[in-house]
Amino acid sequence: MTGKEKDISRFLRSRGGALLIGALGLGGAGLAALGGMFRDVADASADFGGLLLHSGLPSMSAELSLALSAVAMIAVAVMMVLVNRTFNLLRTSSVLLGGLYLLMQCSVPEISARFVPGTVLALLALIVTALLYSCYQRPERTQTVFLVFFLCTAASFAQAAALIYLPVLLAGCIQMRSFTLRTVVATILGILAPFWLMLGFHPEGFRQLYVWFSPSMFLTGDFLSPLAATVAFMLVWCMMMLMHNLYRVYSYNARARALNGLMASMTVATMVLAVVCFGAPDSYLPPLMCFTAVQTALFFRINYERRSYIWVLSLAGVCAVLYIWNLWI
Numbered sequence: 001m002t003g004k005e006k007d008i009s010r011f012l013r014s015r016g017g018a019l020l021i022g023a024l025g026l027g028g029a030g031l032a033a034l035g036g037m038f039r040d041v042a043d044a045s046a047d048f049g050g051l052l053l054h055s056g057l058p059s060m061s062a063e064l065s066l067a068l069s070a071v072a073m074i075a076v077a078v079m080m081v082l083v084n085r086t087f088n089l090l091r092t093s094s095v096l097l098g099g100l101y102l103l104m105q106c107s108v109p110e111i112s113a114r115f116v117p118g119t120v121l122a123l124l125a126l127i128v129t130a131l132l133y134s135c136y137q138r139p140e141r142t143q144t145v146f147l148v149f150f151l152c153t154a155a156s157f158a159q160a161a162a163l164i165y166l167p168v169l170l171a172g173c174i175q176m177r178s179f180t181l182r183t184v185v186a187t188i189l190g191i192l193a194p195f196w197l198m199l200g201f202h203p204e205g206f207r208q209l210y211v212w213f214s215p216s217m218f219l220t221g222d223f224l225s226p227l228a229a230t231v232a233f234m235l236v237w238c239m240m241m242l243m244h245n246l247y248r249v250y251s252y253n254a255r256a257r258a259l260n261g262l263m264a265s266m267t268v269a270t271m272v273l274a275v276v277c278f279g280a281p282d283s284y285l286p287p288l289m290c291f292t293a294v295q296t297a298l299f300f301r302i303n304y305e306r307r308s309y310i311w312v313l314s315l316a317g318v319c320a321v322l323y324i325w326n327l328w329i
Helices: 003-013 015-034 062-087 096-106 117-133 142-156 160-175 181-201 226-249 254-276 281-302 309-328
Strands: none
Touching: 003 015, 003 309, 015 062, 015 096, 015 309, 062 096, 062 117, 062 281, 096 281, 096 309, 117 142, 117 160, 117 254, 117 281, 142 160, 142 181, 160 181, 160 254, 226 254, 226 281, 226 309, 254 281, 281 309
């Protein structure tokens, strides 16, 4: 690489570069919300609640929704950075993955300018993944395994999309080399405990368990809309990054392969959720962008000496185009 190209790569890896990318994203979301220019997707897409709640979130003012959305997105970005630095997932301390997540999610004002359940789901996915990471080659940490499945099951009461991560987390116990009979018992108890607590404290709700699904969320909708194009692009981009990264990660040591393997499994599960429940972007788009940001940051790290900054800048350019398309066209 030339000197100028190295400077660009260093800037993207630096904290200032990531903060600038994230700030641009948050600024775009604020502009869309405060300007009242983003479309209301309540009529265009179907959100679905969980095992107990018919609707994911109560109605709130536009200002409060924007504030909560910004706080939740920043929390997700911070959690991404903490997970990476704690477990050295990307083999770099760069905070680029957090900035990329903010930029990608804010490229869709319909998702970023409102507080949607998917942003909370993205935070939950990172938390349970980090908890399971801490169990690597430590099968005695059954309490942590219990907590992982307890949180995921309890979250499904408000957002049914969390259920898709349960089999992934169970397979993750094997990947973390902590799968024993005690782990299986902790898993079962973690899944049953939320139902047991609900039966004890709210038996009426237990008798009314249901999962709210709308026919419009299954592979339906306007496939020529900007939102549909955004989802399609994110799926293709994520798949490209994931396939390349898995090929390179295979040469890493056993621990790195296990950690990245679990992250890849969570990514694939989210992609499946996006395809199956295409009509409910409020639920799957934030976690999809979260895991896409992780895979893109890993790609940037692996190919740092091969002008990988071009891919990052290309992603930023596409996000800018998608922002304009989603906002004004």
